[in-house]
Amino acid sequence: MVITVGLLLGLKITFWIKIKCLEQVxxxxxxxxxxxxxxxxxxxxxxxxxxxxxxxAALRTETNYPxxxxxxxxxxxxxxxxxxxxxxxxxxxxxxxxxSPGLKHFQIYVYSE
Numbered sequence: 326m327v328i329t330v331g332l333l334l335g336l337k338i339t340f341w342i343k344i345k346c347l348e349q350v351x352x353x354x355x356x357x358x359x360x361x362x363x364x365x366x367x368x369x370x371x372x373x374x375x376x377x378x379x380x381x382a383a384l385r386t387e388t389n390y391p392x393x394x395x396x397x398x399x400x401x402x403x404x405x406x407x408x409x410x411x412x413x414x415x416x417x418x419x420x421x422x423x424x425s426p427g428l429k430h431f432q433i434y435v436y437s438e
Contacts, residue, residue, distance in 0.1 A: 339415065339416060339417055339418075340415075340416050341413045341414060341415040342413060342414045342416075342427075342428060342431055343378070343411060343412070343413035344412050344413070344431070344433060345378070345410060345411050346409075346410050346411070346412070346433075346435075348410065349376065349408035349409055349410045350408055350409070350410075350435040350436070351406065351407065351408045351409075351435060351436045352374070352384070352401060352409075352412055352433045352434065352435055352436075353400065353401055353434055353435070353436055354398060354399060354401060354434045355372065355399050355401075355412075355414075355432060355433045355434065356396060356397065356398050356399070356430065356431075356432045356434075357392045357396075357397050357399070357414070357428050357430060357431050357432075358394065358395070358396050358397070358428065358429050358430035359392055359393045359394045359395075359426070359427070359428055359429070360394070360425070360426070360427050360428065362394070364420050365393075365394075365419070365420060365425065365426040365427065366391040366392065366393040366394075366419065366420045366426070367391065367392040367393075367414075367416045367418075367419050367420075367426055367428075368389060368390075368391050368418045368419060368420060369387060369388045369389065369390075369416075369417040369418040370387055370390070370392065370414055370415060370416045370417055371383045371385070371387075371414075371415045372384050372385045372386075372399070372401065372412070372413075372414055372415075373412065373413050373415055374407065374409030374411065374412050375409055375410075375411040375412075375413075376409055376410050377411075378410075378411045381411075381413065381415075382407065382409075384401050384402075384405070385399065385400075385401055385402050388417075392428070396430070412433055414428075
């Protein structure tokens, strides 16, 4: 598994955390834990899948569902049977009071078929 992070610290921009799996898999949920500061929450985000790491399909989109310092278990709101090699959490908005939002834990759960 390869993890890629697109992030500029201290700036209020969108960013993503991307995971490259060794093969195409189907994800049914993921877990997150934010960094240790309450004001560093990720407020609006999309969980996406891709096979070319360029064209991404949104598997879950949230506009006011904070991912913060507590463990969050998030299910995928789709019945798609699509397998992807790349998965990313694309953060659209973080808490404006924070300066360096991010995660210290990001785990995906795959179907074993």
